[in-house]
Amino acid sequence: MNVFDLHNLSIGYTSKGERKSLFENIKLSVNKGEFVAVIGANGIGKSTFLRTLSGFQNPLSGSVKLFGRELLEYPKQELALQLSVVLTEKVESKLIRVIELLSIGRYPHINWMGKLSAHDYDVIDEAMNITGISLLAERSLFQLSDGELQKVMIARALVQETPVIILDEPTSHLDLKNKAEVLSLLLHLCREHGKTILVASHEIELALQLADKIILMGFDHYFFSGTPQEVISQNLLKKLFADKEELIRYDQEAGKFIFNLRNVIR
């Protein structure tokens, strides 16, 4: 069974009764164990797309099915067992310690008292080992660097033990090494732990190398999903940015973006 089935999905939002559609008639399926990268310019609607798939936001029309069941029909409790998220927003409490944060991540699996069993602690232990944050267990969030914090948030999604993880720009604000670490960690989770992962990222070059599937959200409501090879061979990356001055172009052979700053600096 497919993990996600999107059928005639239109995403966007309504403000003051006015319907603002970002992308229309999206058709797409995501298979189990796929590493899916969502790429697109700032403000194009990547977050709206992922929020719709996470159940935070209703679609304007059409349907999102998760494991064959309409996403909106999932009770919150059951959805929390299928899908976990890493968001761009910060955790509200800064004083909370890593170990407390991860314990709360186990809540969908435990009773109303909130008491964790030895098994729960094992799951937390494993998640910390996989993400390499075992030494941070007793730190408060405000004591962590951006890179450490992002790994902690991924560990938090892991302890939820869901088959699907959705991440919105987990690599932003990170240095190069942390970017590579986070993305390869996500790939590892797909390959070794059978997770299905959707990740929005501006690391387009890395995404093209690592992802099984690319979802490209371009200007003029252009939406494409397919393999990285298709994206490259059909030269779809020019759809990414409305770039009249031709400041950037993708070099297929080098697998890199080239900046043509000379065009504007005279």
Added chain:
Amino acid sequence: MSEVGRIVSASKWRNRILFSSILILLMIAFVADVAIGSVNIPFAELTKILFGKTSGHESWNTIVFDFRLPRAITAVLAGAALAVSGLQMQSLFRNPIAGPYLLGVSSGASLGVALLILATGSLTFFKDFIGNEGWGMIIAAITGSSLVLLLMLFISTRVNDITTILIIGMMFGSVVSAIVGILEYYSDNDSLKAFTIWSFGSLSGVVWKQLHVLIPSLIIGFVVAFIMIKPLNLLLLGENYAKSTGLNLMRTRILLIISTGILAGGITAFCGPIGFIGTAVPHINRIIFKTTDHRLLVPASLISGALLVLICDIVAQLPKDQVSLPINAITALIGAPIVIWIILSRRGAKSFF
């Protein structure tokens, strides 16, 4: 044992010792609060009376049973209820200086009582209803405080700034005192007198009959608070993370408002507005127990809130005069510096919550 299990069980022992110490201090403070007063009662006689035997002095029995015991019990209830309601408000509003007093919830309770006494006081039916037992008072106060909580929740979904919300809470307090002032202007002498006596508010004004109303109401509030421990922890993550971890946000908000309204409104109904306990106690506990986990913070705030108000009441009795110092003044003297310290320390670490 897993690494995590080891860390958790290490802090467990530390917390148990701290918790027991606070509990022992609470019991000592309770006895001290009963022992101290304008009339000196020998300790041996006091323990006799407390254990249900009658003392030789008839008046000592009356003093302990009808005055000091209800006052000490009220102090325990007030501290516990205000601290727990403050803790709930801080997590609900994601605001470290939230508390029933600072966000105008006590003002809402006052308005409820004012409307009840002043606006309807001239009707004999209501006078009987208000009576001494105070069901009318507590219902009016809880309704008033819950309405303010709803209003503040509505505002806090639009304004995210702590200072703005605080100012709105203070403005609300001013509006309430203005409305009360107008009501006073139009009301007759009897109801005006009744309201003025109420608004002085003190722990010693509460009699057994009223405790029969107050205790069951507060128990409902406390039970809901304990049921909400898991949702309160989830709220620490922020709304979206909480939802993605299975939280029903709307139900959580409604139950928290009901619980907070009962706890803060109930106490305000009988003791008048008591400030700063609700804001300060949860922070003291976060520091003492080094945690943000409500499984610890709810019971810890409950007992340490009770302890703090008992201590305040003991201080209020120290002049050994016929009348004690107003409890409001003492809690403000102790609580306000803590709140100031919280706001100042926020600039450094941004990590008080």
